[in-house]
Amino acid sequence: IFSLACGGHHTAAVGEQCQVMTWGGGAFGKLGHGNRLAQTTPKVVIALQGKRVVQVALGPHHSAALTQRGEVFTWGQAGRLGHASQGAEVDEMLPRPVAALSHVAVAQISCGHSHCAVVTETGDVWAWGSARTYGHTEQGAYPNVPTMIKASTLHNSKMWNQNRIGFNHASGPKPDSTASSFFGDPTMDVDYDDEVAEEGARPAGRRMKGRGGEEDDRYAGKAGKFERLDDDDDETGAARSIEGWVVIVSGVHEEAQEDDIFEAFSEYGDIKNLHLNLDRRTGFVKGYAFIEYENKQEADAAIKAMDGNTLLDHKLDVSWAFAKPGSKKKRR
Known part of the structure; x- marks a missing residue:
């Protein structure tokens, strides 16, 4: 296993043959097996076989995978999958490529509660989902199309190779210092039993x-x-x-x-x-x-x-x- 991710109630792993395995809760089809059934043991995601996946990332109800070629696949709950450019988004029970990113080579992916973000090989950051959490200033909008984060939000610098996404925020190190750049909603703390x-x-x-x-x-x-x-x-x-x-x-x-x-x-x-x-x-x-x-x-x-x-x-x-x-x- 060389990539492992945990969501709210499900887990994904990438094996040595670059195959993706998922297990746990199956709500919204987030396991990628074509149904909403729970899976108690690791099961290979057939739809991703042959794609040579190198990284997986999970939110509470959605999943994402990155291939060696820099392609991004997402599946699970609608509203955070990045497919809105292709029409009204619905829950996806099978991995689907994010077409809006087909022209860029992605190097890293991350998932938050209602959003996703990627870093390209050139250091640019793209995000989609809940706009109030990923760095866009239009707080009332929730565009579900991958959009490049404005340079002003990122302190006018190229980004990162170590981005992190929380439930309602994203962050990453500024390349010219030890400080970090944060964006999102700082008021939304999470408490669990x-x-x-x-x-x-x-x-x-x-x-x-x-x-x-x-x-x-x-x-x-x-x-x-x-x-x-x-x-x-x-x-x-x-x-x-x-x-x-x-x-x-x-x-x-x-x-x-x-x-x-x-x-x-x-x-x-x-x-x-x-x-x-x-x-x-x-x-x-x-x-x-x-x-x-x-x-x-x-x-x-x-x-x-x-x-x-x-x-x-x-x-x-x-x-x-x-x-x-x-x-x-x-x-x-």
Whole structure:
């Protein structure tokens, strides 16, 4: 084995004959075997036989391979594969060449959560997927066509032979110094449950109380206290926690990442905090998430839009995490 990569729930390796083997979760067809089935043992990706692959890279739900000739193949979840120049992108269950890179010789590939980047033999950097994470200034756009990163973003220098991509950022060394160049969203930290980290399924993040949480414990003494809405109202309804308006999401797919939840729910308002829990201790997965919004209108909009909707092909149940019971007089 001379190249190995790990995604959220799948692994890829390149053997001594330049063959690609994948195994793990099969959502979105990210294993490249033409289906969405999980694979518990390494299996050769038939579609890449004879391509002489030298490197593999994985995101949570997509995969990429680089050949000796500098060709790039991608497969898995749509929106980060770089095929949009050839029409509307769909999930790819078999490796497909990135046609927009056919005129350049690629030397290295990397995958983040929702984006990919490559370095060419001439030192240029190309990226595609989520624009807010790979160095383009048009934060509202998410072009899924390989695009060269502007020189100004890279400190006006040619790049790199040691680029790195995280879930929501990319970085690499400046050739004329020991400093590094970073671009992406610095606010998007990732936190995972201890039991998941112990399994090695995901990288351990900086210890925080979910996305957007604080490192200090200033709310520890206030647990269980909630500010009720309209205390004089006898009707039951949503209750505000000490920090904000919290919704609970159940039915979460076992291969879901915090970033999947964030992308789906941030459309309805600014997310202050997010916590995802996937419990594997009982032998089956019980996935749920808590999402905190700044105001009730945003949280209510998320509930109305996402309750009964699907994420990673799983139907979600979305509701208020806390509710006021109404007056005792009314309940009698």
